[in-house]
């Protein structure tokens with residue numbers, strides 16, 4: 218096993234199990250569609266809320282797509298084989314997160330312009346929304362991988378994982394929506410983008426440290 | 438392959454769920470050794486392997502590979518050993534060939550074809566793992582023994598689900614590996630016929 222063969226295998230798994238990803242994206246779309254239907258379809262309500270709605274939907278879709286991240290590897294023994302492969306498990310985790318993130322962010326960035334049109338996102342805000350997604354979702358995925366590894370051996374771990382990691386999602390969501398509101402009202406927002414990037418970088422350091430520990434504690 | 442390896446386990450004490458699985462367990466294996474670990478169901482054979490690989494922590498004890506402590510820093514052991522556990526580590530969404538390619542990206546097509554035909558699964562190259570029988574699945578996992586060049590093997594129940602011919606083939610491979618200077622640890626509830634391994638009983 219090499220890092221590259223693992224990366225290729227992960228891509229292939231993602232492709233074969235594309236239904237998981239499709240479900241998460243469908244969930245993303247449904248949450249967004251339900252807001253105008255359930256609350257208020259007027260432009261006055263939707264325009265200021267659009268960024269926040271898209272961000273919350275993206276965060277929930279991320280949790281859904283990550284919940285089963287290590288489940289199959291755990292069940293078929295390949296997680297055990299990764300741990301004894303002699304390769305650095307931190308790098309393997311980062312590769313896995315990278316594959317899952319790419320699989321999610323590409324369709325998400327393609328769908329966002331369509332949905333922001335639907336939610337009357339103000340002109341000129343779309344660019345910042347896409348930037349916050351690009352900067353913030355790596356953090357969501359890296360933090361999510363810690364939660365997924367903690368709950369991998371539990372049969373009903375989804376809700377527990379949600380409770381564990383959602384508090385850590387709050388700063389990313391808050392700063393992203395503030396950046397979107399700032400740009401909509403003509404205020405400077407680059408500092409907020411820097412904070413989002415910093416949180417993702419912190420997650421990039423923490424996740425490869427924490428996830429292997431949780432995985433080792435789960436495989437016994 | 439390196440032909441003077443030694444693995445020393447001394448005074449190993451493994452506890453699981455408040456039960457001692459082994460206490461004061463000691464064993465030395467050197468190149469050419471084949472070691473059959475025996476014990477009742479639940480005696481702790483799988484746990485012993487998992488302890489060596491760091492998946493279970495021992496209460497106390499030492500494990501040395503070529504005189505180097507590998508319980509605190511496991512990399513030397515991991516880089517020298519091949520471990521096939523009860524869970525085979527094959528991906529059910531992959532075909533036979535994809536599974537083998539994942540483990541051995543650098544091995545040539547011809548070598549893979551040769552090993553798979555030896556194991557009588559050459560006709561299943563593009564069949565998903567989940568469409569194979571239990572014995573066929575195990576043979577795919579065991580194909581790693583012919584393709585890898587790691588010297589120390591830990592095989593947990595390698596013979597289960599195999600037919601007579603495959604069992605003899607596997608025993609032959611284990612003997613060949615030991616003759617080439619490797620070390621093989623295996624567990625099995627059935628007696629082996631072709632091999633004359635050192636038998637180590639695991640008792641609490």
Ligand SMILES: Nc1ncnc2c1ncn2[C@@H]1O[C@H](COP(=O)(O)OP(=O)(O)OP(=O)(O)O)[C@@H](O)[C@H]1O
Pocket residue numbers: 437453454456458476477478479480481482483484485
């Ligand atoms: N994941 C686990 N968590 C807690 N205890 C465990 C776990 N797996 C096994 N045990 C306990 O450890 C003991 C030894 O189990 P182990 O799997 O090592 O036995 P074994 O000798 O391999 O048995 P078998 O011949 O059935 O494969 C058993 O009493 C079992 O209950």
Ligand SMILES: [Mg+2]
Pocket residue numbers: 482483484523593
């Ligand atoms: Mg066992």
